[in-house]
Amino acid sequence: MKLAFITGITGQDGSYLAELLIEKGYKVYGIVRRTSLLYSYSRLDHIRDKIHLEYGDMSDGSSLTNYITSIINNNDNFEVFEIYNLAAQSHVQISFEIPEYTSLIDGIGTLKLLESIRTFKKDIQDKIRFYQAGTSEMYGAVLETPQKETTPFNPQSPYACAKVYSHFLVKNYREGYGMFTCNGILFNHESPRRGANFVTMKIVNGVKKIVEQEKENINDYILTLGNIDSKRDWGHSKDYVYGMWLMLQQDKPDDYVLATGHTYSVREFIEKSFSMKGFEIEWNGEGINEVGIDKRTQRILVKIDEKYFRPCEVDLLLGDATKAETDLGWERKYDLDKLIVDMFD
Ligand code: NAP
Ligand code: F7E
Numbered sequence: 001m002k003l004a005f006i007t008g009i010t011g012q013d014g015s016y017l018a019e020l021l022i023e024k025g026y027k028v029y030g031i032v033r034r035t036s037l038l039y040s041y042s043r044l045d046h047i048r049d050k051i052h053l054e055y056g057d058m059s060d061g062s063s064l065t066n067y068i069t070s071i072i073n074n075n076d077n078f079e080v081f082e083i084y085n086l087a088a089q090s091h092v093q094i095s096f097e098i099p100e101y102t103s104l105i106d107g108i109g110t111l112k113l114l115e116s117i118r119t120f121k122k123d124i125q126d127k128i129r130f131y132q133a134g135t136s137e138m139y140g141a142v143l144e145t146p147q148k149e150t151t152p153f154n155p156q157s158p159y160a161c162a163k164v165y166s167h168f169l170v171k172n173y174r175e176g177y178g179m180f181t182c183n184g185i186l187f188n189h190e191s192p193r194r195g196a197n198f199v200t201m202k203i204v205n206g207v208k209k210i211v212e213q214e215k216e217n218i219n220d221y222i223l224t225l226g227n228i229d230s231k232r233d234w235g236h237s238k239d240y241v242y243g244m245w246l247m248l249q250q251d252k253p254d255d256y257v258l259a260t261g262h263t264y265s266v267r268e269f270i271e272k273s274f275s276m277k278g279f280e281i282e283w284n285g286e287g288i289n290e291v292g293i294d295k296r297t298q299r300i301l302v303k304i305d306e307k308y309f310r311p312c313e314v315d316l317l318l319g320d321a322t323k324a325e326t327d328l329g330w331e332r333k334y335d336l337d338k339l340i341v342d343m344f345d
Helices: 012-023 039-050 061-073 092-097 099-118 158-177 199-215 237-247 266-276 322-328 336-344
Strands: 002-007 027-032 051-055 080-085 128-135 180-186 223-225 255-258 281-284 291-294 300-304
Touching: 002 012, 002 061, 012 027, 012 039, 012 080, 012 237, 027 061, 039 051, 061 080, 061 099, 080 099, 092 099, 092 158, 099 128, 099 158, 128 158, 128 237, 158 180, 180 237, 199 223, 199 266, 199 336, 223 266, 237 255, 237 322, 255 322, 266 281, 266 336
Parallel strands: 002 027, 002 080, 027 051, 080 128, 128 180, 180 255, 223 300
Antiparallel strands: 281 291, 291 300
């Protein structure tokens, strides 16, 4: 019997990973946070009867240890137990507003999980495999392009600093205690399940709203964004959760970059998204006064607001996933155009 425990199961990646593991015959467990409304289950509605959920929180080490222990005790003779640590305060800009909380969940939370695993006897520990959701944000103000596993980190936000801490903990527990722990270093990945306040989903939703408004002859909505000149290497979450799973199927634990090897600016993402719905964007003005105009009607569709600028920006991310492609046989099904089409559909 194969067991999997996903922290962050209610999130974008957690929900796709749960689907994949169910398909592969795993018994899938996850924790959910207590909230006053049950909104956080919405990405799991279609598989709710196939997964086991308990209340838990990355700030509460005893809930994590108790849950992991109960999973092990309730499944005699399990073959392998894969733990995917996907839970995080994952919004970079918000991490500047709640840095302590972000560090507690994205940094110390990882330590709590690793220490939980370490409490088990060696024969049990040897059947546990651990995946850490690391990020290209750790490269920050990049010291090399493209970025690969050996590129030094230079984090530019509390979020990225907490993830760097987790990255080295995972390496430390692997080297110090011989635990099967892997770091994924994943570049941006999106999907129809992406949170609404990440730039890709914000753009797709903005374009949809403008299209809907045009049908009703209304034209008061303007898509308002921050820095549109940063560049990102955007892939699809479905491809990336498959890569996470592959990392835990290897004979030896290691760290891997997952990326597409192509980078686009936010500006290009805006142009592509509008053009898929028949709009051609012209840019006028500079800096915070720049606007994106519909070439046909001269209506302003995009504007800039300083409130979306970050204290430190990550200007360029471009990943080199050669190691994952070669060693894991990892392949992607989506390019940027296919991703945007999927997000619209
Ligand atoms: P996401 O949609 O924001 O999901 C985050 C998950 O973490 C949600 O299930 C959330 O629960 C949970 N969570 C947050 N705080 C928690 C806490 N205190 N205790 C327990 N659970 C908590 O993020 P994602 O895009 O799926 O990303 C998954 C992981 O990969 C994250 O660790 C992220 O930092 C990392 N990552 C993402 C990307 C990317 O481009 N998507 C790239 C590299 C790395 P609620 O539903 O209750 O909020
Ligand atoms: O920003 C710019 C913003 O918030 C992308 C997370 O999943 O990927 C994600 O982090 C770019 C940045 O993603 C707006 O300044 C402009 O340059 O969509 P984002 P992110 O910061 O790259 C990494 C790999 C993770 O690990 C994270 O968890 O877009 N931008 N205008 C904007 N960004 C947002 N959110 N909103 C805007 O209005």
